[in-house]
Amino acid sequence: MKWYNPFAFRPAQVAFWTTLLYIAVVVPIIYIQETVPSAPETPKPYPGVDLDDAWADLTTITKAFHPFNSKFNEEIREYLLERIQEILNANGVRWTSELSWRGISASNKEFAMANARDEESPLATIFNDLVSNVTVTLAKSSSIGTVDPTCGLGTYFEGSNLIVYIRGTDDDKGEWWKREPYEWSTDHHGTLVNAHFDSVSTGYGATDDGVGVVTILQIISYFTSPGNQPKHGIIALLNNGEEDYMWGSRSFGANPVMPFVHTFLNLEGAGAGGRAVLFRSTDLEVTQSYAKSPNPFGTVVGSDGFALGLIKSQTDYVIFNQVYGARGLDVAFYEPRSMYHTMQDDARHTSRASLWHMLSASIKTIESLSGKSGDRFVGPRPDKDVTKVQNGQGSDGVWFDFAGLKFAMFDLRTLFGWSLALLILTPLILLLVSWILTKNDKYYFFSNKVSSHDSVGGSDAVAINGWRGFFRFPLALIVAGGLVSGLALLLRKLNPLIVYSSSYAVWAMMVSLFYFALWTIMRGASAMRPSALHRGYVFIWLFIITWIVLIGVTVLEDRFRIAAGYPFVILHAATFLCLFISLCELFALPAKKDFSRWSQSPAPSGASVVSRESIRSRDRLSDTTRPSTSKAADEEPASADERTPLIISRSTTRSDNIPRTTFSTGYRHSLGSITDESHGQPQQNSPINHEPFHLEQAWAAQLPSWTWILQLLILGLPTAWFFGQLGLFLTVSLSATGADGSALLLPYAAISAFAILSLLPLAPFIHRVPHQVPLILLAVFAGTLLYSLIAFPFSSNSTYKILFQQTVNLDTGASNITIDGLEEFVRPIIAELPSSAKKEVKCMPSSRNLLTTCYYDGSAVLPNLQPDVVLPADTPVEKRFADLVSVNITQPDGPRSRRAVFEVDAANTKACFLIFHTKHVTKFDVEGGSEWDPRFGAYNEHGLCQVRLWRRDWDKAWKVAIEWDDIPESLEGAQQEVRVPAEQAEQALPLPVGGTGELRVREEAADETELEGEVSCMWADANVAGVMPAFEEVVQFSPVWVTVTKAGEGLVVGTKKFRL
Template sequence: MVGRGGRLPFAYRRGPVTIFSAIIYISLLTALLVIHNTVPSAHNDYIPEEISLDEAWHDLQRLTKSFHPYNSHANDDVRNWLLLRIEEILGNGKGPSARVSEDFATVENDLSSNVTSSSQGLSVYFEGTNIMVHVKGTPEFSHLGAVLVNAHYDSVSTGYGATDDGVGVVSILQLIKYFTTGKHRPRRDIIFLLNNGEEDFLNGARVFMQHPISSLPRTFLNLEGAGAGGRAVLFRSTDTEVTKFYKAAGHPYGSVLTGDGFQMGLVRSQTDYVVFNGDLGLRGLDVAFLEPRARYHTSEDSTRYTSIDSVWHMLSAAIATVEGLALDKSEEYQGRVSNDKRIVDNGGSRAVWFDMFGQAFALFKLRTMFIISILLLVLAPLFLIILTVVLVRQDKWYLFDGRVVTINYDAGPDEGQLPQKYKMKGLYGLWRFPVTTIVSVGLLAGFVQLTIRVNPLIVYCSPYVVWSEFLSLFFIFFWFLYRSADFTRPSALVRVYSLIWLFILSWVGLVLVTVSENNYQLAGGYFILFYFTSIFVATAISFLEMLVLMKKRVYLEDLPRLRWWHKQNHKDDDESDDTRPSSHNRQAEDNQDATESSALLQSSTSFQGYGSRRRSRDEGNAEELEKEEGKFDYFGEEQHWSGMLPKWTWVLQILVLAPINIILVGQIGLLITSALRQTPADGSSVAAAYVVIAAFSILIVLPLTPFIHRFTYHIPTLLLAVAVGTALYNQLAFPFDQGNRLKVFFRQDLDLDTGVNRVSITGRSDYIHSVIDSLPSSRSMQVTCNPPPQENRYGLLDCSWQGLPPAVVPRDPSVLPEKSYIDYMHLDVVRSNLSSEGTITISGNNSRACKLFFDPPLSDFKIVDPPNAAEDPRFKPVGPDGVKELRMWSREWERGWKVWVKWGKEGGLDGRAVCAWSDQNDPEAIPALTEVRRYAPHWVTVSKTTDGLVEGLKRFKM
């Protein structure tokens, strides 16, 4: 505290609080936004001489020059190119010889592995065309399990597959090059898997399990893409021990919260991770691109919308992780092979992990977090209770003291000792935080609901405008209510009471997190642990600073003397910045019972008389009294004893509270926003993104609330303008643009018996009609709209009409398309002499993907031709619900399948046979899809609805 000559630059007053808090929040939030939206430049990093980013980029361009789903001829072209590219890499190795020895690296061109699997009434038969490169480790570590590195080289039928999963593929090509030189030879074997067929039921990874080499790995790294560009995020990991190798990545990025999302089933799509971990029992990591989802599975998933920096971000993380796994000498991951060929008993502890500004990576065990949580839940309240007891015993516990005490003062020789009542005001501000929080949250919820009702998809393209609105609104609501209460009932206890309430709320939150840690193995609540810890430390500081206070008894005895000195020394102070009450307030106060804030005598003459008597009595102690009075430089009309409190401790508190919580909460909020904001186009809840943004906005502002009443009007006024502008924008702006297009889903169904075709587009119900009206073929046609057949597609409509006929099968130009449909599929159905058995032979012209639907469900089936279809005890061909649908994929074109079927009920079998066509590289093959791309509004992009873009149907009976 500085006397009349000046003030501390960081005193707990309006100016310093406003400026210092604003600097902290603005600088950290800006840094978070910049880092979140910027891919680290590859030019600023060290790149090993074996790695060529230019080469990787050219490979990516070659890989993505056409759509290449499994059921396309372009897929075969990509496969052949990959084999040649791998041979080129191995032929130009920089090892001891000009060519990499086959004893060191071998290529497995798998054209024989098949798999049959099932899930919830769906069975799948798949023939693989995977490519594997086996790089051998050093002989002394040959007994250790291998490292599997996986990416899939097929794309979806509507996307070029640059990030899903082209970047993963070219990363593997560079990793092969990196590890096939003598300089980087691994200790463990490494198996690089380029699988085909991931996009449709993760078939490529499942068929890999049928190859003998699949018995070698014990750990894995899966490279994937669920967005289109940006940074590659650590989606999930199995345990702490494998995650430690990702820690060496130059630019780590991710949070364990995304892994919890998969574990709780909140994320619909899956990756090959679930096969390697769930079916094979391996331990490993899932690294994938996350955003923007509007480009995912569309033609915008191309090299145009990604960058060489994105390639390096994934590749550099892969190098660090794979090198760490491959050089590891421990037997940590060995486990044992069970009867069903699955690796079991291979240990591993659940991990907690998150990055800090994309530069540092925190990693610890969930068990450690659980123990720390338990200790904090017990010790933190206990520590505050002990401090409370100490303060009470020292008579320094000013909190909760609502007494009105009577003090005698010397009124002079005539009047003698007269009583004066004083309010301790220890309850002032007690209920301010909960009431303000409830009202502010309620008001913010109203604005959230307004946005959802009026313009529910604005977050699709403008998430940061939504963030700005919600942050500004919550701050304004809280500030206004706190300042209003502070104006009518000022209290120095607002800060500590706010911290106590925050402590209680965060303690309850930590209890819930601790339960989820122990019962459900969920680690995503780690930020609550830090949140609680910071609040506890800040609360403890407020408790500790009360130790410097006078004992209440001494304070009350000296109050008349010290109050007089305060009046004398501050009567000429500048009272302009809201720190003193107005004359009107002072006059009103004269009519009330005296409090600490009241003058000791109600008339100025009496006070001056008292002062003159005190001066004559204390002239010899004037310097000591001046020193004592310095302790009572209280703020405004707050309690006088608060002037004894240190004026700088709030700086410690805000430094403890704000930075760590802004960083952790902000990073998580931005990550979840990126994951959720464009999922309503897929049929996910519209409200989810808004609730997340609102909740995390509240969590970001709450650490500021103990100090918010000290803010001047300047920041709230600015934020009010921001809130008004962003609120208007969020209600009125169009929610899509060319960088954030609305995704719609295309499907064309052919009735091969009648020749009728129907084009179906599925999309948001509030915009789908605008899309369909823009298509020439829909005019004068009857458009039928219904909820989509898929479950949990909220807010979507499936609209269909008789569209342009496809030409996915070569035909005589003189023959009408409808007349050629009979040649699209060959179907032969034979019922055996037994009552509930038969065989179905099916093949598609210019297709290698067909499926069968059964009513009633099959109780058993077997692929008769091609023969020797493998059976794996890890995969049951028939699930507990029987077979309602059987999907079949062939590596050969037009060969088809012969299937023996058996159903459990008496009577016949009704069914549908469907073959799919997914190759749209020729724009004339599917004119209806070409029409959508050409005529749909510029703010629309298109993706596939199901396996085939065109599906031809025939019905059968047995």
């Protein structure tokens, strides 16, 4: 009975093992992506940690919208303050509260030091921050929305953060924060953990950032429990105002404990549930603390994406790191992005498992950063910047998770060393092995003919066919890759948002197409011209390609400190090992001259293991048309004998004057030798004692048939795993970005690229796969292609986000409703709204990249921004908003001066913007406000065209002193004003105000000596029914596949003109 080798390089075995390998890789990757590690069965897994309490807190703070500019936001703040006090009391902690601290500037240094009490060292101190404020400017206002690129933007913000200091065993005693910073900030330091408790005006904020908030409450409870006091102090920051340009973390810069922070952990959310991923990290040392998490999840690719500007969205991370200089991490939920900033960001769309995933990672990370590991985060900064915390120098690192269970980490210089070593050593090693093979006459690659004598290609040369199969892989890769790329372009054109809800269908389509196209070419070429070197040549090409890619990766590592190319380093190393194995296989072959002599010599009487007739037929495909030399053609054939064919022509005469039969293969095998072999007598000294596969070269029979399985494992497992996992991660991150205005081709380009990279390990073996597997994948491709082209891209589970805002001219009562999105979807949505009936809908390009802004008259659904004020039913529309905003302008220095004081107040809002049309503001001061903080941006040399005002109190008016100058003539032509028809300009602002898409209507003419502009106030509290009927209408009447998010700081924007 013939023994069956399960690892032989035969069709059935190749199909089985390659399929099994990819199933073994794909199933865990999808499982990790779609599931979250379960929460522990006990609600109290650590001392001081209670998951039931955390979940109860989450459901409490997400009962309603709670943006900074809302009443419920204040209720949440009071609730969190009470919970902090309850936790400290429950743990039996002695704590104090700072209600009105003073800064440590030179003006109050004596007061601060005189009131610093060293004898009191409570474990915790609560900073109930209702005094901090920050005044900042941005050099270019266009960065956050205004249309004039020549002027800057100023902002005044009053903070209302909650800060808890947990004293470390190594911290200074007493109220050290009332001393000068240089006395303690160098040697004594701590760790910050941050989350923001405000939400967007259109979301409940469960994931963004309610889970982070309740995580911090549990961190406070854990580290104030007996036996858990940290070595270095912990600052727990619950900041208020992140959603409107990270003002909470900016105002934290005025707090005296800020210089104490050397490391930080920022908790965020950009999805709804799922796993909390390590978004980015400043360096390897802080990442090592995160690696202690029970289920670490993330990759350095995220950090590099931010560093390269490929990921645009920002979090408080940038403030803590780039402005304050702290070293730390950004841990955030990231999927599904379609629920981000929408009403679906609620408690029912997250889970206790997601809460535990962030909480467990946070506790272990903070435990490490505030423990002995924290000793490393001191010392001079590498940039020598004395305005930032002196927390030493971090190392650039490489990190990635293994199945969400363990974290791999190493220094970037180590990766660079490996990359450089692979670039230099791998080709040298392969050249050395090739040289040894050549010296042993066993280098069959690139060998066309071989002679049994010293000369090559002589009269007795025998065909080796060593070039056969060399050009197959690049041709197959170009064709298959081109088809997949073309498919991406086809989807971008015909159904560009199908990836929004059906990313797995797109993946299946790309993978099946690439597999089938690659198999068709490779299998077809192998069937026509079989080659035992097919696999080796594919490895040669892969080695060349990955070696070239590795050059670019190494440059990125060395010059730009980019570590995201680590999968290509692994790919090249695996490819090198596989090619090394292929070369070593050649040592099992006979020397080429030995094979030549054997193939030309008459066989003795007896049977060989391999029939010469089979050898003859195996090479017939390539040798039957071998031309004879002109000299040989003119010579007479050898004397005839009983073995001579009946008919001899030039085509049957060999170039060496040896006649061959009509079906001869070119090897010198006599009919007598074949007859002798049939008698079953053994042939002595035969270099060929096995049967080669199919019609491959005769010498290939000696190649080992099991080494391919090693190559499959070496190349297939790491390549499919790393590129598959990374590709799926990027797909989840990018699939919904098209609705936000990003390039629609981007997710398809990413999927196609990673589908190709993930399947590359199959290329050396795919020609042995039988037709059943690719035919199944062809059917998969046909089905998924049809679905992807005709299916509607959105559903109630994968909703399409539109951006809403209503603008109201407070002087006339005119209103417009604007909705941003892709026009092909926005127009049908507007058509469903009752208020749009018989209204003209106009659309124009939005400032949000590829989106469109559509607007229509909103006078039928005017907002009721003062629900406690009852107006007579016959009140004219132009009088309905007369008392909503008040603007009082005075000129203390006289009417001809260029200085004025604005006193601005508005009902039921905390945000108003001063917008100047005819002058540039050179200086502004808010009464009671701090001086301009240069850490957040330089003052624009041409002045400001906007001053944005935020307050913590509902009833306290802003008093702003403004100084201005004329707009330079050289800049007047550069101003980018947006013109609309005069009748629209008289009615209202037709386009969104604030946020990232501000556009402004301006008067055609204005006196050069006049200060002219408008006050725009923002209303964002949609919790009370009837206050914003237009927003409620969009939520109620939009199709089920639509969800609404904010277009700017206000859901309703009211404008009032001023002129001085």
